[in-house]
Every structure is written in structure tokens, then in C-alpha cells.
Amino acid sequence: MSSEKVASMTSGEYIQHHLDHLTMDFTPHVGGNGFWSFNIDTLIVSFVIGLFIACLLRYIAARMTSGVPGKLQNCVEMVIDFVQGTVNESYHGKSRLIAPLALVVFLWIFLMNAMDLLPVDLLPRILSVFGVHHFKNVPTADPNATFAMSISIFVLIIFYNVTVKGFSLGKEMLTKPFGPYLFFLNVPFRIIEEVAKPFTLALRLFGNMFAGELIFILIALMPWWLQWLPGGIWAIFHILIITIQAFIFMMLTIVYLSMAHDTH
Amino acid sequence: MEIASIIGQVQGYTAVAVGLLLGLSSLGTAIGFGVLGGKFLEGVARQPELSPMLMVRMFIVAGLVDAFAVISIAMGLFLLFASKNPLANAVLAAAQQQVS
Numbered sequence: 287m288s289s290e291k292v293a294s295m296t297s298g299e300y301i302q303h304h305l306d307h308l309t310m311d312f313t314p315h316v317g318g319n320g321f322w323s324f325n326i327d328t329l330i331v332s333f334v335i336g337l338f339i340a341c342l343l344r345y346i347a348a349r350m351t352s353g354v355p356g357k358l359q360n361c362v363e364m365v366i367d368f369v370q371g372t373v374n375e376s377y378h379g380k381s382r383l384i385a386p387l388a389l390v391v392f393l394w395i396f397l398m399n400a401m402d403l404l405p406v407d408l409l410p411r412i413l414s415v416f417g418v419h420h421f422k423n424v425p426t427a428d429p430n431a432t433f434a435m436s437i438s439i440f441v442l443i444i445f446y447n448v449t450v451k452g453f454s455l456g457k458e459m460l461t462k463p464f465g466p467y468l469f470f471l472n473v474p475f476r477i478i479e480e481v482a483k484p485f486t487l488a489l490r491l492f493g494n495m496f497a498g499e500l501i502f503i504l505i506a507l508m509p510w511w512l513q514w515l516p517g518g519i520w521a522i523f524h525i526l527i528i529t530i531q532a533f534i535f536m537m538l539t540i541v542y543l544s545m546a547h548d549t550h
Numbered sequence: 551m552e553i554a555s556i557i558g559q560v561q562g563y564t565a566v567a568v569g570l571l572l573g574l575s576s577l578g579t580a581i582g583f584g585v586l587g588g589k590f591l592e593g594v595a596r597q598p599e600l601s602p603m604l605m606v607r608m609f610i611v612a613g614l615v616d617a618f619a620v621i622s623i624a625m626g627l628f629l630l631f632a633s634k635n636p637l638a639n640a641v642l643a644a645a646q647q648q649v650s
Contacts, residue, residue, distance in 0.1 A: 297631065298631065301631050489617075489621060490614075490617040490618075490621075492621075493617060493618070493620050493621030493624055494616070494617060494620050494621075496624050497620045497621070497623055497624035497627070500624055500627050500628065500631075501627070504627070504631065527613075527616075530609055530610070530612070530613040530616075531613060533609075533610070533613070534610060534613045534614065534617075537610060
């Protein structure tokens with residue numbers, strides 16, 4: 287959008303403009319907002335960040351020295367040690383998938399959340415020069431992205447529940463919270479417990495990022511000389527929030543998967 | 551005129567809902583953070599050598615306490631500031647039908 291167009295927008299229109307995604311529709315009939323319309327901005331940003339992480343880690347791994355490490359290598363080693371420590375603390379199974387999965391979840395979500403710290407109008411303003419009029423640059427403020435991640439975790443939970451426990455899964459589902467005589471209550475309880483996991487995981491991350499972004503947009507509506515103080519305070523607080531949310535997502539992933547491994 | 555008063559009514563109720571969403575969620579997190587910080591200080595006073603570990607755990611729980619309050623605050627702010635109030639849409643659609 288051009289700057290004179292910004293001036294003519296009301297505050298409500300400005301917020302609505304910032305909450306609209308860049309979507310592409312693949313439905314046979316044009317103009318719907320249905321299942322086959324994709325949020326291109328979320329997809330592009332998350333893929334670029336994922337590619338960036340993969341390239342960075344590959345670059346570090348190729349140049350690994352046992353002598354004096356560079357700053358970047360130190361930093362990556364610190365993150366890997368931290369994730370390894372958390373995994374060792376709360377997961378006691380044998381699977382070798384959990385630690386790399388936790389590392390990817392943590393780094394990816396952390397960087398996607400960190401897109402929130404870019405100024406609200408920076409990327410949309412640059413892209414509007416090229417004729418792209420809606421762009422949301424925080425993928426985790428889109429429920430589609432967070433639900434995609436949490437449903438993938440949910441599939442892994444079911445997979446490990448079935449493969450590790452095998453026959454005893456049925457026994458566990460029938461007897462777990464209230465004992466064998468109340469099996470007609472145990473099964474629905476277990477199902478509710480499992481289905482609640484992806485919902486809470488996705489909605490927690492989405493809610494935090496969406497609220498953070500909305501507050502940044504509200505701050506951006508203030509006159510320019512007033513923006514610095516609340517913007518600065520909220521940005522510093524938001525650094526804490528994005529780290530904690532990435533860490534919680536990783537932690538709960540590890541805990542849920544280790545629960546799926548534990549046989550009782 | 552009748553439509554305007556109906557829209558005003560919807561907006562008034564929306565304002566009350568926003569107040570409840572913001573107020574109750576901040577009340578809940580305030581109590582949660584109070585209990586959490588108090589227990590953390592108690593734990594540190596009892597065993598000061600555990601304080602780094604307790605600090606990390608406290609931040610995890612702080613994130614969990616924060617999450618649902620933040621969701622309701624976001625919904626409240628959305629209702630308050632976004633231009634299309636989803637609750638008034640039905641009234642507006644009815645008004646448009648009457649005008650045309």
C-alpha cells in the first residue's frame with residue numbers, strides 16, 4: 287500500500303489490512319476461501335526459515351573444528367547441548383528421532399516467532415512496491431501453521447503409542463484412570479485426553495503470537511513520536527515470550543512422546 | 551433508526567464482553583503469577599542452591615499460565631479494534647436487505 291493510502295485508512299481498516307493473508311486459491315470455482323486456498327505468505331516464510339536453519343547447521347557441521355571454535359559454532363553447540371540436556375532429562379526411551387525432532391521444533395518455532403520483532407509495516411511496505419498487497423510475516427500467528435505442526439506431533443504420538451506398546455495399549459486404555467471395572471468411562475477419558483493435546487499445543491502458540499502481533503499493530507497506530515516507548519517495552523517483553531513459547535512447544539513435544547513410550 | 555439502535559445494542563454488549571475478556575483473564579493470570587512467584591521464593595528460601603533449576607521450571611509454568619489468558623486478551627482486542635465486528639454482521643446484512 288502506498289503512504290497516502292495509509293493516511294486515508296481508518297484504524298479499523300489498517301488493522302484488518304494487517305490481519306489479511308496473501309492467499310492463493312486452487313479451487314475449481316474462483317473466489318472461495320475454502321479448503322484449497324493456501325496462505326502463501328505463511329508457506330513462503332516458514333519454508334525460507336526452515337531452509338535457512340538447514341543450511342546454517344550444515345555449514346557449521348561441515349566446518350566443525352575441535353580446536354578453537356568460532357562464535358557461530360559455539361552458539362550452535364550451546365543450543366544443541368541445551369536441547370540434548372532437556373531431552374535426556376525427560377525422555378528415557380530408545381528412539382533416536384526425539385532429540386533431532388526437538389532441536390528442529392525449537393529452532394524453527396523460535397525463528398518463526400522472531401519474525402514478529404520485525405517492524406509491522408516493513409515487509410508489507412517493501413512488497414507493496416512490487417504489487418503484493420497483503421503479507422503477514424509471522425507464520426506462527428497463522429493457526430494453519432501451528433495446527434500443521436501440532437497435528438504432525440499428534441500423528442507421531444499415535445504412531446509411537448501403537449508401535450511401542452502394541453497389545454498393552456488396549457489394556458492401558460481400558461484400565462488406566464479408574465481401574466478395570468469402569469472401562470466404559472476410561473476409554474472416552476483417554477480419547478479426550480489425547481485429542482486435547484494437539485489443540486492446546488497449537489492454540490497456545492497461535493494465541494501468544496497473534497496477541498503479540500495485534501499489540502504491535504496497535505502500537506503502530508500511535509503517532510510516530512509516541513511509538514518508541516511502548517514499542518520498545520513490548521519488544522523486550524516479547525523476546526522473553528517467543529523464547530518461552532518455543533521452549534514450551536519443544537518441552538511438551540518431548541513429554542508427550544515420552545508418555546507415548548512409557549508402558550505401565 | 552431502528553437498525554441503528556439495534557447496532558448500538560450489539561456494540562454495547564460487545565464492549566461488555568471485551569471488558570469481561572480482558573478483566574477476567576488478567577485476574578486469572580494475576581492470581582496464577584502471585585501463587586507461582588510466591589512458591590518460587592519459598593522454594594529458593596528453603597534451598598537456595600536449587601534456584602537456577604527452579605527458575606527454569608518457573609518460566610515454563612509462567613508460559614503455561616500466560617497462554618490462555620493471552621488468547622482471550624487477543625480475542626478481546628480483536629473485537630474492540632478490528633473494523634468488522636463479527637457479531638454485528640447479521641444485523642448489517644439484515645439492514646442491507648431492507649435498504650435495497
